[in-house]
Amino acid sequence: MKSAELLHRLAGxxxxxxxxxxxxxLMVQLVPGDAADMIAGEGSTEEQVAAIRAQLGLDQPVIxxxxxxxxxxxxxxxxxxxxxxxxVTELMLEAAPxxxxxxGVAIVxxxxxxxxxxxxxxxxxxxWVDGIISSIATxxxxxxxxxxxxxxxxxxxxxxxxxxxxxxxxLEEGVDVWLAHIIIPAAALGLHSAGELARxxxxxxxxVFARPYVRSARARGATGWWLVRHHVVRNASIPVxxxxxxxxxxxxxxxxxxxxxxxxxxxxxxxxxxxxRRDFPVIQGYVLFCAVVIVCVSLVVDLAYTWINPKVRSAxx
Amino acid sequence: MIDTAGAASPRTDxxxxxxxxxxxxGLSIDLVGDEQQRGLxxxxxFQVGRRRSVALIGESGCGKSLTAFALLGLLSRATRVSGxxxxxxxxxxLTAAPQQLARxxxxxxxxxxxxxMTSLDPTMKxxxxxxxxxxxxxxxxxxTARKHAERLxxxxxxxxxxxxxxxxxxxxxxxxxxxxxxxxxxxCDCKLLIADEPTTALxxxxxxxxxxxxxxxxxxxxxxxxxxxxxxxxVADFCDDIVVMYAGHVxxxxxxxxxxxxxxxxxxKALLGAVPEGREARAKLPTIPxxxxxxxxxxxxxxxxxxxxxAVAACGEPQREVEIEPGRHTRCGRVAxxxxxxxxxxxxHDESSAxx
Amino acid sequence: MTTSSLESAEPVxxxxxxxxxxxxxxxxxxxxxxxxxxLLTLAALAxxxxxxxxxxxxxxxxxxxxxxxxxxxxxxxFGRDVLSRMLFGARIALIAPVxxxxxxxxxxxxxxxxxxxxxxWLDAVAGRLADTLLSLPGLVVALAVIAILGPGLWNVMLxxxxxxxxxxxxxxxxxxxxxAAETYIxxxxxxxxxTWRIMWVHVFPNVAAPLLVQVNIxxxxxxxxxxxxxxxxxxxxxxxxxxxxxxxxAYRSQYQAPLAAIPxxxxxxxxxxxxxxxxxGIRDALAARRSR
Numbered sequence: 003m004k005s006a007e008l009l010h011r012l013a014g015x016x017x018x019x020x021x022x023x024x025x026x027x028l029m030v031q032l033v034p035g036d037a038a039d040m041i042a043g044e045g046s047t048e049e050q051v052a053a054i055r056a057q058l059g060l061d062q063p064v065i066x067x068x069x070x071x072x073x074x075x076x077x078x079x080x081x082x083x084x085x086x087x088x089x090v091t092e093l094m095l096e097a098a099p100x101x102x103x104x105x106g107v108a109i110v111x112x113x114x115x116x117x118x119x120x121x122x123x124x125x126x127x128x129x130w131v132d133g134i135i136s137s138i139a140t141x142x143x144x145x146x147x148x149x150x151x152x153x154x155x156x157x158x159x160x161x162x163x164x165x166x167x168x169x170x171x172x173l174e175e176g177v178d179v180w181l182a183h184i185i186i187p188a189a190a191l192g193l194h195s196a197g198e199l200a201r202x203x204x205x206x207x208x209x210v211f212a213r214p215y216v217r218s219a220r221a222r223g224a225t226g227w228w229l230v231r232h233h234v235v236r237n238a239s240i241p242v243x244x245x246x247x248x249x250x251x252x253x254x255x256x257x258x259x260x261x262x263x264x265x266x267x268x269x270x271x272x273x274x275x276x277x278x279r280r281d282f283p284v285i286q287g288y289v290l291f292c293a294v295v296i297v298c299v300s301l302v303v304d305l306a307y308t309w310i311n312p313k314v315r316s317a318x319x
Numbered sequence: 320m321i322d323t324a325g326a327a328s329p330r331t332d333x334x335x336x337x338x339x340x341x342x343x344x345g346l347s348i349d350l351v352g353d354e355q356q357r358g359l360x361x362x363x364x365f366q367v368g369r370r371r372s373v374a375l376i377g378e379s380g381c382g383k384s385l386t387a388f389a390l391l392g393l394l395s396r397a398t399r400v401s402g403x404x405x406x407x408x409x410x411x412x413l414t415a416a417p418q419q420l421a422r423x424x425x426x427x428x429x430x431x432x433x434x435x436m437t438s439l440d441p442t443m444k445x446x447x448x449x450x451x452x453x454x455x456x457x458x459x460x461x462x463t464a465r466k467h468a469e470r471l472x473x474x475x476x477x478x479x480x481x482x483x484x485x486x487x488x489x490x491x492x493x494x495x496x497x498x499x500x501x502x503x504x505x506x507c508d509c510k511l512l513i514a515d516e517p518t519t520a521l522x523x524x525x526x527x528x529x530x531x532x533x534x535x536x537x538x539x540x541x542x543x544x545x546x547x548x549x550x551x552x553x554v555a556d557f558c559d560d561i562v563v564m565y566a567g568h569v570x571x572x573x574x575x576x577x578x579x580x581x582x583x584x585x586x587x588k589a590l591l592g593a594v595p596e597g598r599e600a601r602a603k604l605p606t607i608p609x610x611x612x613x614x615x616x617x618x619x620x621x622x623x624x625x626x627x628x629x630a631v632a633a634c635g636e637p638q639r640e641v642e643i644e645p646g647r648h649t650r651c652g653r654v655a656x657x658x659x660x661x662x663x664x665x666x667x668h669d670e671s672s673a674x675x
Numbered sequence: 676m677t678t679s680s681l682e683s684a685e686p687v688x689x690x691x692x693x694x695x696x697x698x699x700x701x702x703x704x705x706x707x708x709x710x711x712x713x714l715l716t717l718a719a720l721a722x723x724x725x726x727x728x729x730x731x732x733x734x735x736x737x738x739x740x741x742x743x744x745x746x747x748x749x750x751x752x753f754g755r756d757v758l759s760r761m762l763f764g765a766r767i768a769l770i771a772p773v774x775x776x777x778x779x780x781x782x783x784x785x786x787x788x789x790x791x792x793x794x795x796w797l798d799a800v801a802g803r804l805a806d807t808l809l810s811l812p813g814l815v816v817a818l819a820v821i822a823i824l825g826p827g828l829w830n831v832m833l834x835x836x837x838x839x840x841x842x843x844x845x846x847x848x849x850x851x852x853x854x855a856a857e858t859y860i861x862x863x864x865x866x867x868x869x870t871w872r873i874m875w876v877h878v879f880p881n882v883a884a885p886l887l888v889q890v891n892i893x894x895x896x897x898x899x900x901x902x903x904x905x906x907x908x909x910x911x912x913x914x915x916x917x918x919x920x921x922x923x924x925a926y927r928s929q930y931q932a933p934l935a936a937i938p939x940x941x942x943x944x945x946x947x948x949x950x951x952x953x954x955x956g957i958r959d960a961l962a963a964r965r966s967r
Binding site: 017018021022025026029032033034040140143144145146148149152153155156160161252254255256258259262263273274277280282285288292293296297300 | 803804806807810811812813814815818819821822823824825826895899902903906907908909922925926929930933934936937940943944945947948951952
């Protein structure tokens, strides 16, 4: 891919980030009635409300608020929590390892389970193996992930005390301890994405298997595993990659609920607490964090595309 | 492997029967799950002699590509071979184990297909696709196979082979893509090349170049070629023998020269009538009225009879393939019994109409 | 285009749409899903009569009781009858997606038709906004809306409606662009039909089929989202019966009653599955119709 193309994609990503930042800024403005009053809650004194108003800059004209806010955000200052007065960046950095561990393990589970199942199902579309795998995938798409987490906790942590039911342990306490804490919520989180990936992998692989170039590879004597490794994987991964990119966004949302079930203080829990308390700086930080992750992931997906698909690669040149 | 090295020289060996490289007998193909077993292809027999080129011709929907795919063991899941045999160097291609077939495909039997663009893997360098055959069959390393791929590209007339080997299919023209397909098919010294409509998707000028290349390779490497086509012009330029298929049946087998001079089946004659004299007049093809009936609604008796200008009541009876002279077979009962004498163009002597 | 085909084109499309659900119901799975949803609706409507207990009445004598003949699904940590709560919860499970999708349709469809007919800079801006909203995970957008409006069932449903509007906007806009390129819209304009009349008479019938498919698929997703938000305590206020908040209650008592999560979770799962299956069935029917 030519650098012009890359710059174009980058500009698109920055535009989305800008739009999200405007929406995040407008959140406070859109609150019906007086935002400071609402944040302070009932029974608060006049001084408390005024302090919040001053902290959020609500006493200034909107344009000025926006410019000041953008300037701060660009310099990496997301403000401080209205309640604890801790800087938002500090709160997020503290919570990030939990969320990243969860999402990371979940995506690995989703890829391993989903892609394998989809590929196996695609070998004989319409066969009984395909039927079973497709049914499981369909059912997994209908299951709420927090429910799956609860069931797994009851089975593996409460009924049988094999794994810890709640809490998080950092990697510094050992990989096994870390994994033991993370595996249940990550599996619950990854299951939905695995179902989605299995469906699309099956579709993509079945499509590739029916292509003329697979027939000519067979005509060259390629069979079985060779065929899959040299022709199917690369071609089928092009559509699957798009879905994988979307799943990262899904996981980011799913993590909110699953963290609550697993009693982990990740970014999701941070967001839920902030929302129930109307802690706008934290909420804005969370929304921006999600947007940044998603824009980065879609850029990586775009790059991976051009690496896998030579047509896209030379289209830019 | 059976080696019949002592075969007579190809030009005089008209009946390739015993020494044939490929001997297809009674091949039938069914739709899977069709209880009535209405064959898509029924009782197809023909031979391909060593170093000979045989045309498998007919309009689209006649079962010629199905026949070719069946020989390669590449039928889609919806269809299956329901009978017959196809001996290639002592191995029955129709009943061989999948691993054995895989060793033959890309080895002694190479194949090229209709649309080279979609027949090449878009994500793989063309050199690697050619090298794939050598790695699979000769166990060559990636590096050695690549060297051979460059040599093969050179052999099929692609200039600047080392650089071209690193191209992706979409960076090449249609003609070059088909040359790449040919190079990958002959990469392991194949003896039989099955070419399914190899020039149909190409421009007229490129068609001629590809045919010329095939002819050169055939002579140079001593290849036998089974050419599936619907274009009699291609057959006239390139082939020794002709196998005419209509609605799943072989209706005539003959040498090309003989069939063009004196067709032994009304369908062959009709096809010849549909070919313009000068090849440049291709745009205005006179066509045979009507169309090939879909499988399952074939008429009783001779399947061509509804479209045949010579049809009589007796054509409603089942017709068998008859060898009228050595190497010449017809499925037309009236031709077989000398009731009908066909000529490529113009006057045709119809005994029965003369008598009535 | 002749006058006769100008007149005949529209009615054909309309009858085609009417038969879509019927075509989908000829296959067994969509039919089962449809029958289940009808039964669930009846049960929800009749919850006041058929529920054995008042869903909100607590009984500290029977806390976390196992299933028995008195309480078929047992009781929760406040001694409330689980079956009764689930029957009343079905009301929310059905109403919530309907509210959300109504909001989404009311926002997305007129905007999409308008953008498709008029194009221009407003269309470009709306398209960008829709793309941006779609690129964010649904729950995040819903949470942001709740942060503005505050928790509660109606706000949650409105949030989901806003979240889904861009999906419908994009579909409707695309179909409208296609339809607008056809001659009869031109002639309708020439005759002097106003924009809204063109939308209603000519565009809407064409949009209806793809919209129906998308709405059915979004029903399941909106139910899952509603349950997630209620589970987090951001949705419907206690003590009202809702499957999501029942799961929240079950979570808080999971050491005392590990099985409490099963009934509401299964109900949720099956209902979402039914919405999805029906949506897939209608989509397949539409695809089959198009290929014909």
